[in-house]
Amino acid sequence: MKKNPVKDKKRGRTPATEEARAEKRAAKPAAEKRKKAEDKMFSRFHYLLLMAVCGVLRLKFRAKSRLSPAFLAQKKEGAMLVLSNHVSPFDFAWFTTPFLGKKVSFVVAETMKYSQPVFAGLIDGYHAIVKKQFYADYTCIKNIKRYLEAGISVILCPEGKVSADGRTAPMAFAVAKLVKWLGFHVASCVISGAGLTRPKWAHSSRKGKVVCEMDMLMSAEDIAKLSAGEIMAKIDSALAHNEHAWQAENGVVFKGRRYAEGLE
Template sequence: MKKTKAKKIGKPNALLLWTAGLVMIPYYFLRYGMKIDRSGLKGISGPALVLCPHISGNDHLITAMALYPKRPTYVVSEHFMTRPKLRPYLKLMHVITKKMYTVDVSAIMNILKAKRENNILVLFPEGRLSCFGHSLPVTEGTAELVKKLGVDVYTITGNGAYLTFPKWSPLSRRGKIYVTTEKLFHKEDILTLSLEEIRGKIDASILHDDE
């Protein structure tokens, strides 16, 4: 009997991502005065994990611009796939979907599969967008996932993004977005760190306040 080949996670469509980057990066620089400090991402390559605070509804764009021209794999809530206009683009981006507020074994297996494919994974560990511009508790199990993956971990923070793209308004506002980056863990260090130490460092890195 012929063995079925396991389906790959894959990487985002290069044409879509790079074309969007060529358009969106200059637009954000001019419209929102965005500045990106990429120093913390120096030498990033897959497999790697990027943990980001969920500050605005445009965080996926902001983090993608910080990582450009890398093609990261995003972990997103599965409810986004129910939006007919958004679904085709998410499929082209080869996102990993996750159920909210529960342990999703399928999502974890896909994250591990993406690691084996040497992908750069992007995860928003708060799990949801803040209504008031301040960080929310990190989802339980994040430190355990970092330990399990055992890869270099980075952070990307879009400071000022909440004030520019507030959750309570359908319109954006002119503002200043300053994107900072940091290497949070070297993969070698993760082996010796306790879950409590990993958890504490993640909590500190995700902390943000745009109020």
Template sequence: MSIERRPSWLERKLLLSPIKAYLKHKYQIELERNDTAKLKPPYIILANHTNKWDPLFINCFVEDPICFVADAPLFRNPLLKRVLDYTGAIPKATAKNETGTIRNMLTAKKHNRVIGIFPEGNCCWDGTTKDIAYATAKLVKLLNIPVVIGHVKGGYLSHPRWADHDRKGKITVSLEKKWDEGELQAMSVEAVHQGITAALAYNEIAWQAEQRVAFQGQGLANYLERALFVCPSCKTVGKLHSEGRQFSCTACGYSVIYNELGYFEPKHKPMHFQFVHQWNAWQLQYTKTNLHEQQLYKAWRQALADEVKLYVSSSEESPFMQLSTGKLTWHRSYLLYKPHHDAEPLKLPIERLEGINVHLNSKLDFYMDNNMLRFDFFHPRSSAYMWYQVIRHSNLQQEAKLQ
């Protein structure tokens, strides 16, 4: 099986049946709507991304194995690459728009395959849909095949991206045919983009307000500091700490409880936010506004200093090779990596970093000079997400100065 060959009925059963059985045993998965039941390939599924298992949750209810577009770094693992190639996954680099990705999608269309895309690019950190890649609208118009909008609901609360363990609750899947073949051709790319953005808009907490499902597990707040890194009470960066269900600031003592509904409860009033997505939205605005304030520079520098392992890959196909271990620090216009041995420090100008991305929840990836670098954080509570946001805003600040 590959992009070029649509699997037979027997192959589909052999591949998908055990996956369905496993997921339905592990999670309480329900089908809300399935317009693909009477839809013949080729067509494309655009879905929100709340959980690392979203591709499998969706494929549980789609007859054909889906050719999902997957980040190129996944293909650098030799064993995983064989699995992805077999299922017809389509590699997409995060640093650039590859014509190869488009060619593979056109090939999938030609061979009557189902194509799957998560236009957000990565799993969300707080249960809400993030910015939709503008290129998705251009691609949908180019393919000119039916478009199905997929929603996975409960996936975030079942296993938040920042957490290490699953929670037992409920997941529902909806697959709604939004546009038929030819329906988008008369629309502008901007209109298509707005339509896709509106169709994929989702807030897990709004869904939870109606469902009131308890997501049970141990240590529900553990590792929440991977996602939330600014205290709303004292505005200190990098001093938040999780333990069990409690999430506290070690600088000022502000503390909340994270409950089974995914809500915060007050431990010491006042409580600034009830939900993770509210806290995250506030801290991102705070970062944007205060990152380059001179009086806060030392505080950001202290927070952005982590022990890491450095990996490098020199081509799209080559696996990552570990070069060394060391310390990574932020310096406004550049990152500085100091190896633990006596090698020369590596200065990484932020303006030269491309395709910045967080892989899983603890690996910071980017391209520089045609090499892909990966910094894997030693400490499980380090926030690669904070690094990503700071680098992104540092880059935006430099671009603004050049204008």
């Protein structure tokens, strides 16, 4: 049966419109597939739950954020990789809240899932990126790239563990290679006071002050021009921190009980 070109024209059917409709139909499954993939990487419910928990912790420990104009501009523009020092078990509360209103995830040690059942539920529900400690985890690396490409910022602590003495520990050179390979904008996060508020070895918390400072460290264009060695030097310089020196310089007092409990 031959098509009537006059009737087709009246109905708005032309070769151009038919082609556009065909493209739209073809794009729909791809869009649905992409949405399902994004749903596996981000849970709005757990995001809001995490932000609420972090908000309570920030109030309890008098935490403040200092965000540079460059960081705020990039937050508005799109995803970034954030490299942070790691001074306390509660660091997730300090470095995630500056992203309120934007999608963000973080890399967490696989052992956290097995330390307490509640952690396993929260980590799985939030779709945080899980990593095996102390050696290269190819699945983790792929997930970091996948999240960034989906528009979700990722926070990584290159030290790999919480500092026991409040000083930034040596970081593996592989971090610079990862930054080079990813090719995304990189921000730095320096947390001060959290290691004195709740030291790694302590059984109780102290009341004092926590400051989370975020700034842009390297743009994607900078990374393309820099060698891995130059990138590593920038990371080492940006994340260098000593909790006790910071306390002495700022005169912050931390109040609590049983200060030495847990050192034995």
